Amino acid sequence: MDDRPTDKSAELLPAHERTQATAVALASPVLERAKAPGVAPFPRPQQPGGAQPDYRTLDRMARALMARATQGISPDALVQTVADWMLHLAQAPGKRAELAQTAAMTAARLAMWYPYSVADGRHSAPFAPAQTDHRFADPGWSQWPFNVFVQNFLGAEAWWADATRDVPGLAREREAEAAFMARAAVDVVSPSNIPWMNPVSIAKTINEGGQNLARGAANWLEDFDRMLAGRPPVGAENFQVGRDVAITPGKVVFRNDLMELIQYEPTTARVSAEPILIIPAWIMKYYILDLEPKTSLARWLVERGHTVFMVSWKNPDARDRNVGLDDYRRLGVEAALDAVSAIVPDRKVHTCGYCLGGTILAIAAATLARDGDDRIASMTLFASQTDFAEAGEIMLFLDEGQIMLLDDLMWDQGFLDSRQMAGAFQALRSDELIWGKCIREYVLGERDEMSALMAWNADQTRMPARMHSQYLHGLYLENRLTSGRYAVDGRKIALRDIRAPIFVVGMARDHIAPWKSVYKICLFTDTDVTFTLASGGHNVGIVNPPNGKRSSYQLMTMGRSERYVEPDTWVAAAPSYQGSWWPAWEAWLRAAGSGDDAPPPRMGATEAGLPPLCDAPGNYVRG
Template sequence: MTAAVPTATLPHATPRRARRPAPRPKAAVPLPPPPPAADADPDFRALDRALRATAARMTQGLSPSVLLEAWTDWALHLLASPGRRLGWALAAADAAGQFAVWLAEASAAGDAAPLVEPQPGDHRFADPVWRQWPHVAVAQAYLLGERLLLDAAHRVPGVARQHENELAFLFSQWADVLSPTNVPWLNPVIMGHTLQEGGANLARGWLNWMEDAGRLMKGAPPAGAEEFQVGRDVALTPGAVIYRNRLMEVIQYAPATPTVHAEPVLIVPAWIMKYYILDLRPENSLVRWLVGRGHTVFMVSWKNPDAADRDLSLDDYRRLGVMAALDAVTAAVPGQRIHACGYCLGGTILSIAAATMARDGDDRLASLSLLAAQTDFAEAGELMLFLDERQVSLLEDLMWTQGYLSGGQMSGAFQLLRPNDLIWSRFIRDYLLGDREPMTDLMAWNADVTRMPARMHGEYLRGLFLENRLSAGRFAVEGRVVALRDIKVPIFALGTARDHVAPWRSVYKINLFSDTAVTFTLVSGGHNVGIVNPPAAERGSYQILTRQHEQRYVDPDTWAASAPSHGGSWWPAWEAWLRDTGTAAQVAPPRPSTTLCPAPGEYVHQA
């Protein structure tokens, strides 16, 4: 490198002008801070959340943006699809032509075979009077229109599948609202009763509506529910609360036989419901039936959370719920492995706890029974239709203002899944025909609603429903991922054929994610009636088949085609499975070491 030489030593160099002293730098003037973002200000954030929570109350927790996006997607693509519009118009014209020909024949003959039959399970037109002229014409016109309306939601090129399913659901809701069975002067059953009774049915219906409205405003249970009081009419199996913490109680039921099976049974119900659905009246109590066959039964009774419990987490339900209950059972029956059974959401948290126990080397379980309980939520039915980030965020805002999600807010969502059975049929029977359906123990239990803590329910919706972490291998407990494949004890999984909460094909997916023997049972009935089916009732049916862990996976439809069918209740098959997975040893009944209060305990009475 050439060294630098001063300019003055160079020949013929022109001297440079003297440099001016460099100006002093000016003092830096501080810039004003940027305005704070709205989300960074807790006051503005609270305002936004409060406004969204108000909107959620008005829409029953349904996000308006979800509906608007689905509608816009469908409408824009339909406008850009003249062929689809033409095809739908031709189908409508063809249906109108067929109806006109049928109408002429039916009016002339007074009778004609119907053009359209209702869908399976649709009992709105089951009364024979709907087959008579001219009422049959009204029914046929409606069913044809309903078919065209529902068809309009499908096969529009470019529409996202999720939006198509959402529009189909909404169109179905609109079709149900417009049904002639809901219009008194179009429904011959209502008109017949009105003429026969001189309008007395409408007067009774008005009184029924006034009573129901008054009870709703007071927060009182529906009419007749007072006939089924907990501890007096239902939840009567003798026992005692042997453990209690801030989240649940553990009930140990009194033995009914001189000796009992060595392995006890722990039942974990869902905290979305009161536990006594499994201990209703003596004649349909699953608990009493198990005790009568020599099983030592323990039951978790969840606390009904309030605003003070807003920060209870999903893992709290595992730690303070399932694991604490297992510790209580172990203390009551030391040295014995435990048959753990979870129902609905209780089965989901139980499966998480069982996977965690397997990961950590805790071998206290003898078997695992999952009744209408999902471990994979990719096909969770119509509940998934509107569940996305916006919907969950809206529900979180609603729960933020309350500290919980109320039972009424949850039951409203479930009713929309079966509006004809749970909304319109009751509207017709109670308010237009003026007839009260007799209250049953199951109906009274269903009205005894519970709440969901805000944090827990948000984690449940995001982690399981929205992101499906458990079956995807991304669900962490105490900082480490758990895997259902680690569960090695035998599994008894049960689905119900008409389940709108936990569709049986979704429940069946435990076969995909487990590495142990799985006995799957498909029972007739729905989410609750299919479970509460005592043998003495002599109703219903079930299919059952076991897949050993070394056998290949079979898809659910193939399973349903090959699994043998049996009449009656599934309870005896499950009880036999429990005996087969146990040691067959008989021991003296264990006695509670601690008795806090008699069954059914205190938490079950919380309103």
């Protein structure tokens, strides 16, 4: 049967128009099918039994394999950033001319200085490293020819910083990514990372006759063997959980499929009436807040007459792939709060969250406030973000393409291993955490002395696939919590519903939760907020006992009726104090409570179905 068009008017058209009309007529059934809602223009291949193959699964498998090879870093995102930067730079002749002039001026400054670099110390070098850059602190770097190596490197570093700055048309996010990539690439060729250009490694090798290189090779082989075997780094065995760290006496008084609740034994005859519930991050083990006795925040609080409860999260595996962010709120924070209320009835509870634990605590507190539950006496956030619009350099690794790759990796594994996250965090401080460590341990042959904090950092954890995907998409990418789009049980929540006073601690050198991002909670709450800016980084700034170690902090309270103060203005106005911020926080807790004291509560509540299950630190922390 001939299905060609029979319209005689087509024969009156010129030949090429008749051909075009015939083609359109032949294609019209397919085009009409494509316009039909929900109907594909071409049928998909059928498997035996009528099932259709899902080729997207093959795509996800391929991306998951790539993510395993790259430790979760998306090569597509890197290529797109470089291409975007190059394209915009190619369209900016003025910027290119400026860079050419900068290069010429840099070369001229170096050329004029070279003759004085040999012995004349009266002429200062044209470039100086940043105050936080300690790679060239050794006196050997001021001697020729090493000072020439340093100046050439610093000149190139400055030029590349200019090359990735203020490129017309380049989006701010792309500019930050390009600047980071350029800095990381330049750091690779730093003379401090090249043994035969490093005066420290040269002197060490000469003085020891090469023995340092032999020790370095042995160190590398030992580390490589431990990595393949999945064993912790050298020295971590000296910090065993329950023997050397996490040894504050207590009992596990509640356990579910997601967490254990530890109640610490009292050491005083009377205690503050309001107990303290601490929600640590689940990205690492809880015992950063209960390290050695001299650095344990939990022990320090107990010794000052507080009843302390601590959540210890389960280390999930592939079986927990469907555990979501809401499960951490419901089975974590709210279940722990219910248990504390059963053990210490008729009392409000001071709540405290660290990092991700603080974020989920803020979500839970807003949910409870929305529902009329006023059991929270106060809320403390340690280095915890609630707004993610300016989440710092970690956002360089969290665009749509990067998160899609992580989603596929977690889809394959069922979880995200902390080793697959470590690369991003180390890259933020590559000169110290990657290259500096390699030179010290593998060239100089010097082992870094293991500390309790370092051993804790090496105690790896995992995160469930569903939870981490929801966290990255809902908070980092979409910033739902502070934009009024975060829903719990089908209803939106708002941080402004929280009426309990809030104490917030930000860290001046925090690369994970930048203090200005942490500070933004002042924009979204309607209660008194006491903000503390402490010296130190994300972990060291928290493990800050008042034992005479050099540290400092600024502290100031902003009342709910006061106008908003921007971060830089706050820094200029807030009083400064020497020492640890722990005593100031403990005094704030007492002021935020009722002021009453009472005999210590019993361990657990057997009549309420919460008998002591085992001794602290429990079972989940060993997983």
